[in-house]
Amino acid sequence: MDLKDKALAMHKEWNGKLETIAKSKVNSREDLAIAYTPGVAEPCKVIAEDKEAAYTYTMKANTVAVISDGSAVLGLGNIGPYAAMPVMEGKCVLFKEFGDVNAVPICLDTQDTEEIIATIKNIAPAFGGINLEDISAPRCFEIEERLKEMLDIPVFHDDQHGTAIVVLAGIINGLRVTGKNKEDCKVVVNGAGSAGIAITKLLLTYGFRHVTMCDRQGIIGKDYPDLNWMQKKMTEVTNLENASGTLADALKGADIFVGVSAPNIVTPEMVASMNKDSILFAMANPVPEIMPDVAKAAGARVVGTGRSDFPNQVNNVIAFPGIFKGALEGRATQITEEMKLAAAEALAHLVSDEELNDEFIMPEAFDPRVAEVVSQAVKSHIVK
Numbered sequence: 245m246d247l248k249d250k251a252l253a254m255h256k257e258w259n260g261k262l263e264t265i266a267k268s269k270v271n272s273r274e275d276l277a278i279a280y281t282p283g284v285a286e287p288c289k290v291i292a293e294d295k296e297a298a299y300t301y302t303m304k305a306n307t308v309a310v311i312s313d314g315s316a317v318l319g320l321g322n323i324g325p326y327a328a329m330p331v332m333e334g335k336c337v338l339f340k341e342f343g344d345v346n347a348v349p350i351c352l353d354t355q356d357t358e359e360i361i362a363t364i365k366n367i368a369p370a371f372g373g374i375n376l377e378d379i380s381a382p383r384c385f386e387i388e389e390r391l392k393e394m395l396d397i398p399v400f401h402d403d404q405h406g407t408a409i410v411v412l413a414g415i416i417n418g419l420r421v422t423g424k425n426k427e428d429c430k431v432v433v434n435g436a437g438s439a440g441i442a443i444t445k446l447l448l449t450y451g452f453r454h455v456t457m458c459d460r461q462g463i464i465g466k467d468y469p470d471l472n473w474m475q476k477k478m479t480e481v482t483n484l485e486n487a488s489g490t491l492a493d494a495l496k497g498a499d500i501f502v503g504v505s506a507p508n509i510v511t512p513e514m515v516a517s518m519n520k521d522s523i524l525f526a527m528a529n530p531v532p533e534i535m536p537d538v539a540k541a542a543g544a545r546v547v548g549t550g551r552s553d554f555p556n557q558v559n560n561v562i563a564f565p566g567i568f569k570g571a572l573e574g575r576a577t578q579i580t581e582e583m584k585l586a587a588a589e590a591l592a593h594l595v596s597d598e599e600l601n602d603e604f605i606m607p608e609a610f611d612p613r614v615a616e617v618v619s620q621a622v623k624s625h626i627v628k
Contacts, residue, residue: 343565404442566618
């Protein structure tokens, strides 16, 4: 039985990857009277006087909603809310297993931006945070931005920011390996969707000065056709020379390549045209922009992918559980750029100088230190 068959069989056996476990056991009439009526009225009265008390008397304090409309699920595309459910359940499992954060999967049967925003606003009182998942661009940008303005709990689109944090952590350590300075590096990000834009923004915030974005028709500049509103905004801070050309043109003399795009679009010749000791993150799944062994043979020094069968896996699971753990424990109302940078640096520094090498630039997902270190980094940047 191969992995695909086993996954299908196990999902059938599990019949859902989550279940509800009661903390309050009900083994007597008194237990029943305390957990439910009439005793339950007492915390209700306290919360009615002060809604902040919900953090003390309910599960809100350590519970996240994982919400999708099924419009951009993995590499499967717009498969809808029913088919998105296994992914949302899986995300909730990772929240609990890696961060001890409770999470509830919610798949919405609408792809209307206004309906999604209104629905999430209306269910927010039950949760301490909102994790948006697998919502297509550019709607995901507007949905997140508007919800952040409306709500007093953290709203975080993991496809954007979790990916960006982990990529930045890997690049920080790639620079440690190669000895290059961020200010001098020429960076190319291929794929101008939610992840590519968020990665670019975080790299610029971190201090990279020379970032060029590419998409299907090559280098993105002010004259690139059919840009959406967010992509147009990115032309104000990237490709400041307003260069044009193909991805191959962009990679000539580049130091860093980040791909969140399509399989097999980077050739060995393109890698060879990059600067010495180049860093490549080829993260298209399941087939990357270039296979890691091919990239290494062509001259790349550090290579990461989204795959678990090669070194330097770029996996969001080392970020989002700790991000929300810290945000919930610290009662953050927003997840800020400073928190994201701190999380990336914390992840990078989990790899010691002794451990660091071309093929080990990321902490392992199962490193027990990861969630706590990220959580502490987030909490240290909460402004009350």
